[in-house]
Amino acid sequence: MEVTALRNSGEYGQPGFFRGYARFESPRLAGYKWEICEIRGKRPGPRLCICAGIHPNEVSAIEAAVRLQRAFDPESMEGSVSIIPFINQPGLFEYPDYVCPLDGKNIEHTFPGKKDGTFSEALCDAIMNEWCTGADCLIDMHGGNLRENVSKFVIVQHAPDPQLNARARQIAMCFDAEFVLALPAPFMDRPGTYSPSAFARHGRLAVLPEAGANGLVTEDTVSFFVEGVLNVARTLGIISTPLSEARNAQIHCGDYLWIYSPAGGDFHSEVEPGDRVTKGQRLGTITNMFGEPLAELSAPESGFVLWRVTHPSIKEGSFAGAIGIEENKAMI
Numbered sequence: 001m002e003v004t005a006l007r008n009s010g011e012y013g014q015p016g017f018f019r020g021y022a023r024f025e026s027p028r029l030a031g032y033k034w035e036i037c038e039i040r041g042k043r044p045g046p047r048l049c050i051c052a053g054i055h056p057n058e059v060s061a062i063e064a065a066v067r068l069q070r071a072f073d074p075e076s077m078e079g080s081v082s083i084i085p086f087i088n089q090p091g092l093f094e095y096p097d098y099v100c101p102l103d104g105k106n107i108e109h110t111f112p113g114k115k116d117g118t119f120s121e122a123l124c125d126a127i128m129n130e131w132c133t134g135a136d137c138l139i140d141m142h143g144g145n146l147r148e149n150v151s152k153f154v155i156v157q158h159a160p161d162p163q164l165n166a167r168a169r170q171i172a173m174c175f176d177a178e179f180v181l182a183l184p185a186p187f188m189d190r191p192g193t194y195s196p197s198a199f200a201r202h203g204r205l206a207v208l209p210e211a212g213a214n215g216l217v218t219e220d221t222v223s224f225f226v227e228g229v230l231n232v233a234r235t236l237g238i239i240s241t242p243l244s245e246a247r248n249a250q251i252h253c254g255d256y257l258w259i260y261s262p263a264g265g266d267f268h269s270e271v272e273p274g275d276r277v278t279k280g281q282r283l284g285t286i287t288n289m290f291g292e293p294l295a296e297l298s299a300p301e302s303g304f305v306l307w308r309v310t311h312p313s314i315k316e317g318s319f320a321g322a323i324g325i326e327e328n329k330a331m332i
């Protein structure tokens with residue numbers, strides 16, 4: 001990774017505030033640069049990386065990444081905090097729902113990527129192996145795309161290493177979330193997967209908090225991210241102010257089931273994020289433009305609605321929502 005500094009920036013790698021641009025090694029990423037802010041304490045310590053904007057319409061997360069740049073004081077902190085507020089640079093001012101416009105890939109599901117792959121693959125590799133090298137934790141902030149309403153939850157990867165699991169849970173509980181979702185082991189082996197899964201495969205830690213709705217900046221959602229990240233920094237020992245209150249997610253999920261619509265039409269949801277649902281319960285109906293029912297969506301297992309699509313129009317085979325399966329039940 002190469003950095004260039006803004007005129008009013010401190011020197012990269014030195015105590016103080018660095019503000020500038022990062023460029024990555026892969027030729028696939030040539031021509032693009034990423035805003036980066038790094039705050040480094042006078043005393044050495046842990047390194048925390050924070051990103052948003054893998055999905056450009058998940059705006060509360062992006063706003064939080066901007067505000068967090070002013071939340072740390074090099075005089076009193078230990079270690080460093082590095083923030084890239086907008087990852088999907090080709091999507092800037094393009095507003096793609098879920099993909100990188102250059103290759104049509106969903107960057108969120110492209111980790112660990114590869115250096116000589118497509119743009120998104122090279123970018124995921126650069127995030128993991130250039131920017132986050134040596135980081136104690138990556139926080140990859142998401143949620144509230146244009147057509148979705150998301151409960152407050154934090155995705156971690158259930159890893160074979162019990163120590164890594166315990167650390168992941170501890171970091172996830174820093175957020176005032178309703179749910180912690182530990183992805184089951186097979187997510188680690190997928191060629192394109194979530195950042196927590198790809199990091200865990202290498203014994204490293206990433207967490208993915210989600211919150212928000214419909215492409216709106218709301219203070220409630222921004223503070224979910226800001227307060228959660230500050231609590232992570234306190235837990236890692238970067239800052240020493242007292243932990244802010246969190247309800248500490250009472251519900252832990254151990255599987256993540258997406259619900260797909262068998263027909264294209266208008267989705268009339270009967271559930272909202274956070275709702276408990278039982279196996280077989282109707283989640284909503286799909287109707288045509290005459291109001292006639294085409295299909296019903298039902299819960300494949302008992303669990304909790306983690307998010308749902310809010311725009312009525314849903315394509316055949318596209319996702320309508322997702323359910324988290326409570327952990328003790330997922331284990332049975």
Ligand SMILES: [Zn+2]
Nearest residue numbers: 055058142143
């Ligand atoms: Zn997202």
